[in-house]
Amino acid sequence: MQLDQLVTFYKALGDPTRVRILAILANGPLHGQALAGKLGVTPPTITHHMAKLRDAGVVYERRDKNTIYFYLHDANVKRQSQGIVNVMEKAKDTSVEELFAEDTLHVQRRHQMAAEKMQVIRSFITPDGKLKQIPSQRKKKLIVFEYMVRGLEKGRKYKEQEINEYIRQFHEDYATIRREFIMNHYMYREEGIYELNPEEIWAKAEDLQ
């Protein structure tokens, strides 16, 4: 349980201007100058606030020419909103000192997770790199997708053609998998061009169960 992360989140929402920004972004992405206009503040002020919102993990951004569009990271906001409720739950029968300690339990859990992933990869990917079948269990599916997506370059723009070919290295049904890549936020599509999303916004296997 990360106290810093939690406090950063609540601090980020503890300012009226930033709450307004989120309310605006709930209607769809928008760029800095438009936000500045709508809120009646200067662009540097927006830069300042967006840095805080980004650190808190409630928005992410995407560049289009000179313009940076900010996106509300919906799922992350919802998850982090439960933060204090989780603390209250877990605090019962736990001393506060150990509640916020990076204890061995967490390290252990991470090791377990890594092992579980390797296990899943081994059972779904053949030695020559083919995907035997798309896992139906969501957690396993995400593990496999995460593995596949690691071969794509961050920041590079791919044509649909290229994505199809890339996926076909693993499996014939590139259409389904390409759609899953979008649905689970591994990739982003605009006008037929695909690009890897920043890792923070992926659906993550570790968040499940």
Added chain:
Amino acid sequence: MQLDQLVTFYKALGDPTRVRILAILANGPLHGQALAGKLGVTPPTITHHMAKLRDAGVVYERRDKNTIYFYLHDANVKRQSQGIVNVMEKAKDTSVEELFAEDTLHVQRRHQMAAEKMQVIRSFITPDGKLKQIPSQRKKKLIVFEYMVRGLEKGRKYKEQEINEYIRQFHEDYATIRREFIMNHYMYREEGIYELNPEEIWAKAEDLQ
């Protein structure tokens, strides 16, 4: 939708010391000096933080001789935790300016609520003040209880005897109703003594539906 209230809530949770306080209180109420000891800060610091937590509606307090015990207001924390999620929902298809305006809709809704309450009271309370029956619908039940409880004095300590008699003015089944008073946080019991809770912590009919 109250922007100030929402910001106050998130500000209150945007400090590590206060989050620790909530984690401690999750194990049960505690008084100022104990908190100060556990956290390694001085009593005035606790006073400072508790004022913020109280303003945010996440704790309430109860005095016992010279000692003030702070209680976590569990239900309120959970409800307010959804604050930003609600904003994001409602912000869709609503301009930000009107989203946070105290618009006529709210005033109207309050009027409606008042009317609904009178209606319920009239149908469950006879002209000579007797409760015909305990409403089974939760919302109506709360309306009736709120009405009944208005006849009790704030701050006064009642013996169980007295509460029973008071309730019997309305209905024979004082035991059930007395239990409901506790369950819905209208009253507080300690060692057979009953006392009205501050209104902020009651279960409220307006929060339903």
Added chain:
DNA sequence: CATCTAATTAGAGTATCATCTAATCAGATT
């Protein structure tokens, strides 16, 4: 009433924060 206990207020110090103006940077376009 004198005393004890726990909490609060007052006031100060230091840190953080929100916002601005002016200057700079990073891409894109001509």
Added chain:
DNA sequence: AATCTGATTAGATGATACTCTAATTAGATG
């Protein structure tokens, strides 16, 4: 290369916030 556009950085200012010590208050008790 020169220019344009939108974002960021630097630095200043005034407001808040966190924490402390010292003094005071409010109840309870002998």
